[in-house]
Amino acid sequence: MVVALFGYGASGQTTLFEILAQKKISPVKHLEARLEVSRASVPVSDQRLDLLAALYPQKKKVAAHLELEDFPGLAAGQISTSTYLAELRKADGLVQVVRGFLNPAVPHPRGKINPADDINSMAEELILSDLVMLTARLEKLEKDLHKFKDPEGQKEKELLERLKPRLENSQQLRETDLSPAEKKIIRGFCLLSLKPILPVINIDESDLAYLNNLEERFPGLNPVRPVLGLCGQIEKEIMELEDEEKALFMSSYGLIEPVQSRFFAKIKEVMELLTFYTIGQDEVRAWLIKKNTPAVKAAGEIHTDLERGFIRAEVLPFQELQKAGSWQKAKESGLIRLEGKDYQVQDGDVIYFRFSA
Numbered sequence: 391m392v393v394a395l396f397g398y399g400a401s402g403q404t405t406l407f408e409i410l411a412q413k414k415i416s417p418v419k420h421l422e423a424r425l426e427v428s429r430a431s432v433p434v435s436d437q438r439l440d441l442l443a444a445l446y447p448q449k450k451k452v453a454a455h456l457e458l459e460d461f462p463g464l465a466a467g468q469i470s471t472s473t474y475l476a477e478l479r480k481a482d483g484l485v486q487v488v489r490g491f492l493n494p495a496v497p498h499p500r501g502k503i504n505p506a507d508d509i510n511s512m513a514e515e516l517i518l519s520d521l522v523m524l525t526a527r528l529e530k531l532e533k534d535l536h537k538f539k540d541p542e543g544q545k546e547k548e549l550l551e552r553l554k555p556r557l558e559n560s561q562q563l564r565e566t567d568l569s570p571a572e573k574k575i576i577r578g579f580c581l582l583s584l585k586p587i588l589p590v591i592n593i594d595e596s597d598l599a600y601l602n603n604l605e606e607r608f609p610g611l612n613p614v615r616p617v618l619g620l621c622g623q624i625e626k627e628i629m630e631l632e633d634e635e636k637a638l639f640m641s642s643y644g645l646i647e648p649v650q651s652r653f654f655a656k657i658k659e660v661m662e663l664l665t666f667y668t669i670g671q672d673e674v675r676a677w678l679i680k681k682n683t684p685a686v687k688a689a690g691e692i693h694t695d696l697e698r699g700f701i702r703a704e705v706l707p708f709q710e711l712q713k714a715g716s717w718q719k720a721k722e723s724g725l726i727r728l729e730g731k732d733y734q735v736q737d738g739d740v741i742y743f744r745f746s747a
């Protein structure tokens with residue numbers, strides 16, 4: 391699962407990337423990183439996995455991972471022509487880092503600090519880049535359909551003709567009802583306004599009181615759209631502290647949770663992901679998958695053999711396993727359910743897949 395951190399320049403993308411990846415980029419590398427997309431495979435912090443691993447101390451704990459990408463900051467109006475556009479299109483989810491801190495020493499490419507405006511104008515840019523792509527595709531389709539009959543092409547054309555006016559009316563395709571078949575037709579275009587997006591507003595230390603209450607500090611934010619607050623400066627300082635100092639430092643700022651856990655919870659929600667767990671011979675492991683995934687496909691995430699030879703899934707919600715104390719005890723109490731191929735995996739399910747090789 392690839393998540394791209396992008397946004398207008400000097401908003402704190404690299405700062406957030408370093409915090410999530412727990413990786414310091416040296417000032418020299420930082421300059422180079424402005425020209426390239428940095429990548430890191432980041433373990434998803436997960437309290438349930440920690441508790442599960444504690445039940446099986448002899449097994450290795452393996453977290454689910456997200457592939458994070460740190461994109462160089464964009465100038466306003468640049469996205470459609472950006473050299474990074476093709477790369478951005480490949481991401482499964484977008485995180486727009488938005489400038490909320492003042493710091494006059496760091497100029498803002500859009501001239502003023504206005505998160506709501508930055509979010510809306512980036513949305514417009516995503517819409518425009520999709521419109522450019524759809525228009526070009528429609529022109530080509532029309533030409534081809536003149537030359538020869540193609541029922542598939544005809545279907546595609548009708549769909550694109552329906553979507554184009556939406557984009558022209560500044561509607562993000564994410565907010566358009568599309569059937570699974572329609573989604574399949576346009577999947578190859580990797581449309582940006584269709585991708586799940588989470589704006590992260592990087593605020594000043596002096597605005598920490600508004601961390602979970604951003605609308606109050608920045609009027610104009612759409613209250614129904616997801617958004618996450620971050621104080622990059624403070625979080626970076628926390629990252630540089632020794633573990634024992636962290637809690638004290640955080641409480642001195644009234645911070646309860648580190649940004650990582652808030653970020654992962656929110657990105658899961660926005661990307662419609664869920665976590666399931668497996669207890670293997672040697673390891674206790676977390677897996678991130680899309681919501682509404684049938685058990686047989688979840689098995690396939692682990693290994694294609696498990697998907698091919700799928701027989702049944704033994705399922706126990708995490709809470710029940712925790713109550714029972716172990717898988718074995720839960721089994722003895724008859725708590726474990728047997729589910730078939732089409733069972734929709736739920737967030738927190740602990741699963742043992744029965745399969746034939």
Ligand SMILES: Nc1nc2c(ncn2[C@@H]2O[C@H](COP(=O)(O)OP(=O)(O)OP(=O)(O)O)[C@@H](O)[C@H]2O)c(=O)[nH]1
Pocket residue numbers: 398399400401402403404405406424461462463464487491492493496592593594595621622623624
């Ligand atoms: N005051 C303040 N400064 C910050 C904060 N976050 C980042 N900065 C500063 O802003 C500058 C840009 O931060 P980066 O994380 O490199 O921003 P970026 O979005 O990756 O920037 P580019 O990739 O160069 O466009 C740095 O000098 C940071 O020290 C913050 O929360 N508060």
Ligand SMILES: [Mg+2]
Pocket residue numbers: 403404405423424460461462463
């Ligand atoms: Mg950067």
